[in-house]
Amino acid sequence: MDRRRKFLFTGPTGVGKTTAIALISDDEPVATEMAASGELAATKTTTTTALDFGQVRLEDGEVIGLYGTPGQQRFDYMWTLLQERAMGLVILIDHSRPGSLTDLQRYLDGFGELIAQTGAVIGLTRADSEAGPAIDAYHECVAEYGYMLPVIECDIRRAEDVRLLMEAVISMAEPLADDQGALPEENES
Amino acid sequence: MPMKRTVRLTNLAASEWMQLELMLPLLDRGTGRSWQPTEEAGADVALVDLDRPDGPEALADARRHDGCVVGLTAACDAGDVHCLQRPLRAAALAQLLRTIDGSGATAAPHEPTGDESPIPGPAIDTMGYRLVRWPSTDTMRAEPDFLRVCGALVRRPRSLDAVSRHLGLDVDTTADRLARLEGLGSVERTAIPAPEAGTPGEETAQGLMARLRNRLGVG
Incomplete structure (x- = not known):
């Protein structure tokens, strides 16, 4: 597993993780895709089953990784591996999708250790849909876990919106940078 | 322990009230005094918003009751009182309070404020x-x-x-x-x-x- 410092993008299949990473990555993101399985195969010809990878090069040469986690739950085991050396997490939730709160709970459960350490930002896509719950319901769901996380309505196809998500996640990571040693060390190898 | 001084916030807008309430305790280290905001008359210093319609009345009231009057205004001059120019700046406020304090003009005309007593309670931080x-x-x-x-x-x-x-x-x-x-x-x-x-x-x-x-x- 790549040991560089990184930010993670997670969320259900098709929510826009690949799109978000592509909008801010310096290079064309590398997407490891395979045929979908189960019911998903009927609606999507390919799905990200391993991970998406993009990167941002800083002026001093350090490279920050941008990882999109697997969309399908059968690859959840990779979440634990990806959390290593992560500095923050963007959880993308499709507001129009039935069970969007359940989706959120799944990621709050799966990334609990990372969220407790670095925080996370929740990006609500298709937020104008009337099918989803009230925005406050997401805040309440997060509060039940004892977290206070920003919930940002966004159009993930817009770079400006992806930057807003990154601004939020960086703002949460910034105090860790202040508190010496709280962020993962730069990879020496 | 810094010595206590009171600053009466008179006819200020709520947002400036809040800013000053936040700023004043931070000026201790720069001025050697503890500047405590108050609404009570008889303060060492009164801050009056001269740009508001009720500015003249508030100014007259402060002159009667408080030790030293500072006019808060967007203009460069506040007439015969000390001038604090908008927008509010902590550095400018600290400088003005140091000047006032050094001039000995802070004693209120009515009741003395016990200004040499140490501040009770916890530190401002x-x-x-x-x-x-x-x-x-x-x-x-x-x-x-x-x-x-x-x-x-x-x-x-x-x-x-x-x-x-x-x-x-x-x-x-x-x-x-x-x-x-x-x-x-x-x-x-x-x-x-x-x-x-x-x-x-x-x-x-x-x-x-x-x-x-x-x-x-x-x-």
Whole structure:
């Protein structure tokens, strides 16, 4: 597993993780895709089953990784591996999708250790849909876990919106940078 | 222990009231005095908003009851009283209070304020802010600083001074952002342990996050 410092993008299949990473990555993101399985195969010809990878090069040469986690739950085991050396997490939730709160709970459960350490930002896509719950319901769901996380309505196809998500996640990571040693060390190898 | 002085905030708008309430306790170190905001007449110094319609009445009232009168105005001159020019700046306020204090003009005409007594209670750094909830998406879009202020408070409360240093923003700007976030119900005042402020971990966030922020063009 790549040991560089990184930010993670997670969320259900098709929510826009690949799109978000592509909008801010310096290079064309590398997407490891395979045929979908189960019911998903009927609606999507390919799905990200391993991970998406993009990167941002800083002026001093350090490279920050941008990882999109697997969309399908059968690859959840990779979440634990990806959390290593992560500095923050963007959880993308499709507001129009039935069970969007359940989706959120799944990621709050799966990334609990990372969220407790670095925080996370929740990006609500298709937020104008009337099918989803009230925005406050997401805040309440997060509060039940004892977290206070920003919930940002966004159009993930817009770079400006992806930057807003990154601004939020960086703002949460910034105090860790202040508190010496709280962020993962730069990879020496 | 700094000596106590009172500053009466008279006819000021709510937002400036809040800014001054936040600023005044921070001026202790720069002025050698403890400047305590009050609404009570008979203060050492009275701040009067001369730009408001009720400015003349408030000025006359302050002249009768308070030790020294300062006119807050957008103009360069406040007539025969001390002038504090808008926008409010902590440095300008500190300089003015030092001048007034040095001139010995702070004794109120009516009841003495016991101005040489030490301040009772906890040190001023025990006042801080905690995050209550993040602002709405629209607010965060419109005010990028709000994200950073809330991010600074997400794990633990911090003093105004500490938030200011963390963000690399001046105290006036930080006080303004905190006051507005308080008005939105996103932050609230709270007591924090005194050692919390001024610890090495409170320095401005440099390095990695600043470079990343710069690279992505955010903030």
